[in-house]
Amino acid sequence: MADEEKKDIQPDVDDAAADVEETVDETTETVAEATEETVDETTETVAEAAEETIDEAEAAVEAGDAVIPLGGEEQVTGKRRVDTEELRAIAKSVPPPDAYPKGQGEAIEKRLAEDDSATAFDKGVAAMVKETEALSETAPVKAFGRAISSLQRGIESLSDTPEGHDPHNTDVTVFRGKTYQIPLYTSVFLVLGVLTIIEVLVAEIFTADAITVPVNLGLAATKAFLVVYYYMHLNTDSRVFRWTLLVPVGVGLLSALFLLAIPTGY
Amino acid sequence: MTVDAETQAADHGHGHGHQDVAAKSENQKFAMWLFLASEVIIFTAMIAPWVIFRIQEPDVIKDFHEAAGLAGILLVTFNTFLLLTSSWAMVMGLRQITKDNVQGLVRWLSVTAVLGLVFLFFQYVEYQQLAHEGLILQFADDEWQGLGARFYGPTAFHGAHVFVGVLWALYVIYNARRGEYSSKDHVGVEVFGLYWHFVDVVWILLFTLIYLI
Numbered sequence: 374m375a376d377e378e379k380k381d382i383q384p385d386v387d388d389a390a391a392d393v394e395e396t397v398d399e400t401t402e403t404v405a406e407a408t409e410e411t412v413d414e415t416t417e418t419v420a421e422a423a424e425e426t427i428d429e430a431e432a433a434v435e436a437g438d439a440v441i442p443l444g445g446e447e448q449v450t451g452k453r454r455v456d457t458e459e460l461r462a463i464a465k466s467v468p469p470p471d472a473y474p475k476g477q478g479e480a481i482e483k484r485l486a487e488d489d490s491a492t493a494f495d496k497g498v499a500a501m502v503k504e505t506e507a508l509s510e511t512a513p514v515k516a517f518g519r520a521i522s523s524l525q526r527g528i529e530s531l532s533d534t535p536e537g538h539d540p541h542n543t544d545v546t547v548f549r550g551k552t553y554q555i556p557l558y559t560s561v562f563l564v565l566g567v568l569t570i571i572e573v574l575v576a577e578i579f580t581a582d583a584i585t586v587p588v589n590l591g592l593a594a595t596k597a598f599l600v601v602y603y604y605m606h607l608n609t610d611s612r613v614f615r616w617t618l619l620v621p622v623g624v625g626l627l628s629a630l631f632l633l634a635i636p637t638g639y
Numbered sequence: 640m641t642v643d644a645e646t647q648a649a650d651h652g653h654g655h656g657h658q659d660v661a662a663k664s665e666n667q668k669f670a671m672w673l674f675l676a677s678e679v680i681i682f683t684a685m686i687a688p689w690v691i692f693r694i695q696e697p698d699v700i701k702d703f704h705e706a707a708g709l710a711g712i713l714l715v716t717f718n719t720f721l722l723l724t725s726s727w728a729m730v731m732g733l734r735q736i737t738k739d740n741v742q743g744l745v746r747w748l749s750v751t752a753v754l755g756l757v758f759l760f761f762q763y764v765e766y767q768q769l770a771h772e773g774l775i776l777q778f779a780d781d782e783w784q785g786l787g788a789r790f791y792g793p794t795a796f797h798g799a800h801v802f803v804g805v806l807w808a809l810y811v812i813y814n815a816r817r818g819e820y821s822s823k824d825h826v827g828v829e830v831f832g833l834y835w836h837f838v839d840v841v842w843i844l845l846f847t848l849i850y851l852i
Contacts, residue, residue: 543734558734562727569723569846573716576851577709582697586852593847597840604730604836606829611665617672618679625683632691 404520407513418504426497478503540609561603568592664826671830675837682841685793689848692789699784704850706772711765712850718761719846722801725754726839729832736815739822744815748828751835752808755801762798766791793845800838807831 481499485491508514546553546560553560572592579585602608607615693700707715728750735743769790777787811831814820820828 556731556734558727558730562723565723565727566720569716569719572847572851573712577712582852589847589851593844593851596843600726600836600840600843604726604839605833610668613669614672617669617676621676621679621683625679625687629683629687629690632687633694637695 404513404516408517411508411511411513415504415508418508419501422497422501422504426494426501429492429494429497475506478506557603561599565596565599568596660824660826664824664829667826667830668833671833675833678837678841682793682796685796686845686848689789689793692786693848693852696784696786699786703774703783703786703790706774707769707850711768714761714765715846715850718758718765719842721754721758721761722839722842725751725758726836728754729835733825733828733832736820736825736828737822741815741818741820744820744828745812748808748812748815752805752812755805755808759798759801759805762794762801790849794849797838797841797845800841804831804835804838807834 478499478501481502482496485495485499488495509518543557546555546557548560572589575588575592576585579588601618607618704712728747732744732747732751735741735747773782774790775781775787776791777783777785781787808831811828814827
């Protein structure tokens with residue numbers, strides 16, 4: 374860009390920057406006020422429930438009935454030793470936030486009311502869940518949620534993994550931002566199966582090369598890509614491996630095209 | 640801090656076990672990819688004659704598809720599903736060993752090996768049927784104008800790869816039962832997986848190029 378053009382644009386850029394700054398200031402102020410109020414309310418409610426819960430928990434640990442995770446390879450508990458793998462499995466079994474249905478707090482409370490063995494600890498947790506649910510419906514929390522989501526999307530758009538999830542995690546399938554509780558490898562297998570059936574149907578139904586050739590070549594390329602990308606781990610492994618595959622494929626295709634240029638006879 | 644730096648820090652004073660395993664794993668995988676790169680060239684050299692023939696002699700290919708018939712196509716489709724399923728079993732086995740489940744790995748890899756064997760059996764059945772139709776290993780001067788060599792070349796070469804893969808799967812199963820693999824060190828499984836999936840990818844392309852277009 375020429376220096377003169379830069380000078381022409383400079384005042385516009387400055388104006389825009391000032392506008393953005395002003396908007397950010399206003400938004401920050403509004404959110405801060407709303408958040409402060411919500412935080413006060415939440416803190417009070419949670420503190421009350423927590424105080425009661427902690428008392429109960431302490432009593433339970435002393436009696437040897439409860440488990441306290443301490444970190445490290447093994448967790449020391451009142452009664453038995455739980456290894457880290459087991460705790461990880463428990464943590465993994467917890468569904469992601471999207472999967473929580475509403476009204477859990479009420480449901481838990483209702484269940485506890487019928488359960489004679491329910492402790493104050495259980496009731497405290499139920500109260501906390503209920504309060505959290507109620508607060509999650511308030512405007513500031515929703516705004517905060519949206520802000521965090523936007524931030525997350527921003528970071529994801531900068532990262533290598535568009536889905537923003539851990540691509541090494543093959544226990545679930547993430548598609549278009551939604552998480553499905555089906556192993557990634559199984560989803561890929563199902564897609565491969567469906568594409569194969571479509572291919573065979575296309576070959577059997579249509580006779581014109583103009584349809585079968587491009588459609589089925591496209592489907593085959595898609596299937597090959599899925600296997601190479603997910604099953605052969607090109608999505609997570611070193612990028613050098615991609616080139617190790619792409620270079621000979623490119624050379625091979627180019628050579629085949631050269632063969633096509635050979636005259637077929639006169 | 641990078642993952643490597645963290646590993647280094649964690650290993651400080653306790654040797655460099657994790658780093659060694661990671662470096663060994665990356666090197667072996669890269670070696671496998673280089674081998675597969677050479678395989679790409681070999682398979683391309685074998686598939687290209689079929690593609691050229693398909694373009695220049697479409698009527699012979701049409702006759703070939705008619706000779707195979709719907710039953711033939713269904714048989715090959717079934718075989719394709721066998722290989723796709725074997726690839727799925729392979730990767731599910733790998734998933735098990737990343738969770739330190741050796742039994743799971745052995746079970747899934749057994750499925751892979753069995754499906755590979757069944758694939759070979761049906762390929763033999765298909766070859767018998769086609770030979771019955773007069774399609775034999777000829778380059779020219781027969782009723783199929785030399786289609787035989789162009790068909791049997793890549794498919795039989797692929798079949799040989801499946802056979803080697805089955806033997807390799809059995810070897811990996813043997814190693815797994817001896818406790819050679821764990822969640823931290825299972826490059827032997829990964830490298831075999833790369834080979835097996837490559838064989839699957841080649842079949843995905845052969846299936847479409849030979850039978851569906």
